[in-house]
Amino acid sequence: MKSAKNKTLATWLAFLGGPLGLHRFYLHGLGDTIGWLLPIPTALGLYGMERIAANGIDDQMSWLLVPLLGFTIAACSLMAIIYGLMAPEKWNARFNPSLDQEAAPGRTNWITVFGIGAALMIxxxxxMASFAYSFEHYFQYQIEEARKISQ
Incomplete structure (x- = not known):
């Protein structure tokens, strides 16, 4: 028999380890394709941050790579919120079908609520920082290109 999937643990795994796919592996097993794909944009974003450290803020490749990390973290935080807010009967029906609808692994407690709050804030x-970074550099690039054309 498979072990029961705890909603609180899934919430925290999505928030803290989501960019590495930990919540997907916990809920769906090691054969989960999305879980194995999640580290790719995470690694690319970290590489973009490394490029900024090495080449400075004007590195155009990092403008594309860094937001991948931010959007991956934000998406995993959203999944943490979705997991944490899922009704116990829906959670147990989806992840613990052999258990009672109101079984303890699907219940929300204060640790779950703190996970939801942390995921929401962070x-x-x-x-927002990813959007700001992306748009700022995009518009700076557009202004610089317009300046080149006008000269």
Missing amino acids: GTAIL
């Missing part, structure tokens, strides 16, 4: 901040 995920939103990272998402």
Whole structure:
């Protein structure tokens, strides 16, 4: 018999280890394709941050790579919120079908609520920072190109 999947643990795994696919492996097993694909944009984003450290803020390749990390973290934070807010009967029906609808692994407790709150705060901040970073560099590039054309 498979072990019961705990909603609180899944919430925290999605928030803290989501960019590495840990929540997917916990819920769906090691054969989960999405779980294996999640580290790719995470690694590319980290590589973009490394490029900024080495080449400076004007490195155009990093403009494309860094937001991948931010959007991956934000998406995993959203999954943490979705898991944490899922009704116990829906959670157990989806991830613990052999258990009673109101079984303990699907219940929300204070640790789950703190996970939801942390995912909401950090995920939103990272998402907004990613948008700001992307748009700022995109518009700076457009202004610079317009300046080149006008001269």
